[in-house]
Amino acid sequence: MALYTPDKLAAMLGVSKSTVLRLIxxxxxxxxxxxxxxxxxxxxxxxxxxxxxxxxxxxxxxRTKKPRRGAADRNPGPI
Numbered sequence: 671m672a673l674y675t676p677d678k679l680a681a682m683l684g685v686s687k688s689t690v691l692r693l694i695x696x697x698x699x700x701x702x703x704x705x706x707x708x709x710x711x712x713x714x715x716x717x718x719x720x721x722x723x724x725x726x727x728x729x730x731x732x733r734t735k736k737p738r739r740g741a742a743d744r745n746p747g748p749i
Contacts, residue, residue, distance in 0.1 A: 672712070673703060673711065674716060676694065676708075679716070699712075700719075701715065
């Protein structure tokens with residue numbers, strides 16, 4: 671059974687150590703193992719976290735731009 675430190679998880683996930691600690695406190699990695707006052711995440715917990723936070727890519731996530739307004743589209747003001 672592999673155990674991961676918050677430093678190792680931060681490097682693996684590309685986030686800060688404080689983010690990993692916040693996720694651990696929130697229970698995102700399931701049960702952790704306490705060794706010398708340090709929470710270690712199990713391989714199972716890491717796998718469950720990855721499974722819960724990954725999936726098929728979203729479709730059509732690009733925003734469409736609004737058409738630019740030309741001089742003819744602007745309000746000419748009172749006539």
